[in-house]
Amino acid sequence: MRTFFLVLGLICLAFSAQPSEAVEVLHTYDSMKEDTQELASQYPDIAIYSEHGISTGLDLEIFSVDVALNITELTDEELNALPTMYVDGTHHGNEGMSAEASFLFLQDVLQRSAADSSYLEGKRLVVTPSVNPDGYVLDCRSNWNGVDLNRNYPYMWGMYGTSDTPNFCPVSGTYKGSSEGSEIETQVNMELMRNMNLYVYFSAHTGSNDIVLPWKITGEFAVPIADWDLYEYFLNESANVSGLTYRDPGGAGESIAWGYGARGALSLIVEVDDMQWSPLVSTTIRGALSNELLMYDMAWENLKFVGGHLQIIDESYDSVTVQNIGWGAAYNVTTGNEIIERVERNQVITLSKNYNFLQYNRLIHEGEEADLTLITMNLTSMSNPNSGTTPSIDFISITLSLAIVSALRRKK
Numbered sequence: 001m002r003t004f005f006l007v008l009g010l011i012c013l014a015f016s017a018q019p020s021e022a023v024e025v026l027h028t029y030d031s032m033k034e035d036t037q038e039l040a041s042q043y044p045d046i047a048i049y050s051e052h053g054i055s056t057g058l059d060l061e062i063f064s065v066d067v068a069l070n071i072t073e074l075t076d077e078e079l080n081a082l083p084t085m086y087v088d089g090t091h092h093g094n095e096g097m098s099a100e101a102s103f104l105f106l107q108d109v110l111q112r113s114a115a116d117s118s119y120l121e122g123k124r125l126v127v128t129p130s131v132n133p134d135g136y137v138l139d140c141r142s143n144w145n146g147v148d149l150n151r152n153y154p155y156m157w158g159m160y161g162t163s164d165t166p167n168f169c170p171v172s173g174t175y176k177g178s179s180e181g182s183e184i185e186t187q188v189n190m191e192l193m194r195n196m197n198l199y200v201y202f203s204a205h206t207g208s209n210d211i212v213l214p215w216k217i218t219g220e221f222a223v224p225i226a227d228w229d230l231y232e233y234f235l236n237e238s239a240n241v242s243g244l245t246y247r248d249p250g251g252a253g254e255s256i257a258w259g260y261g262a263r264g265a266l267s268l269i270v271e272v273d274d275m276q277w278s279p280l281v282s283t284t285i286r287g288a289l290s291n292e293l294l295m296y297d298m299a300w301e302n303l304k305f306v307g308g309h310l311q312i313i314d315e316s317y318d319s320v321t322v323q324n325i326g327w328g329a330a331y332n333v334t335t336g337n338e339i340i341e342r343v344e345r346n347q348v349i350t351l352s353k354n355y356n357f358l359q360y361n362r363l364i365h366e367g368e369e370a371d372l373t374l375i376t377m378n379l380t381s382m383s384n385p386n387s388g389t390t391p392s393i394d395f396i397s398i399t400l401s402l403a404i405v406s407a408l409r410r411k412k
């Protein structure tokens, strides 16, 4: 027996002497919390660590890091208006690699942004490594109440692929909860997302090493995705960098169904790897997640293109010409009078200027909770060469114009 421990000790020494080839152990809840806090503290100008709620059974904090340029100088309103990518992990507590993916992506964005602020300019990243701290600590899929949190969200809740009975650790199941959004962890995550101008939402899981759509688009219970053109374009771009294929989800009431259905974000589950538990013997954690991290990078680097994105290419005192350089169509484009219902990717249009701003919707799908995809761009006010007067833009005129535009939109 003593010989056995001696050999074991020597093996451990051998691994620790060669860190690049060492067996990496996944974070625990405590070490993840500590490392996340420590990581954010290294970038005080661009990162804020915060805690949002207490888990059902073990009273553990659900923590996040918020990332934006000069973040401490922004008001809540300014921060919440920035185009945002949200990344979370361990809805299922026994899928530790999903927390690792969130953490590594956060680390990458912080490092790159510190080296070059343009990597972060004009956008916001929020990362929550563990939505289900109790499950993460206990290595359980469900939360303390035996609820599969990824079946508990209010959008399409209980429609398919869920169960009606709790599954307590170590048994795994798909219990949807006693009512939609019944669980504290679900509510905390929803409240976080409500304070974001959400463009992209990636929820990490582990198991099948692919991408999961917000709801079924084939077979029984299929519901079309209104912005499918955008999804398809995004998924093709993603496949080019990551090689990951996509599929229908196995159950309803998932966080991503709510992310797109209620909050209007391009929402996908990223099933980060086919291994769920440590140790990793043949690679590092980063090595095992390389494809997924490439997909995260691609989404982050192209965040503003996720949807219609109009760019002004010419403007005179009475007209404006824009091109849609986004990955999806732009909808209901107007400067206050005529409304162009759909502007395709790459399409160029010219509108007569009735007001000093241009409005459009980034997506055709409007979030269940509000019209979250409306973009307003100020136009340059230029004098009419014949009249010599310059229209003034002040608060009152913009407010009046917005009221007129919304009345026009309602009339449609």
Ligand SMILES: [Zn+2]
Pocket (backbone or CB within 6 Å): 091, 092, 095, 205, 206
């Ligand atoms: Zn999962």
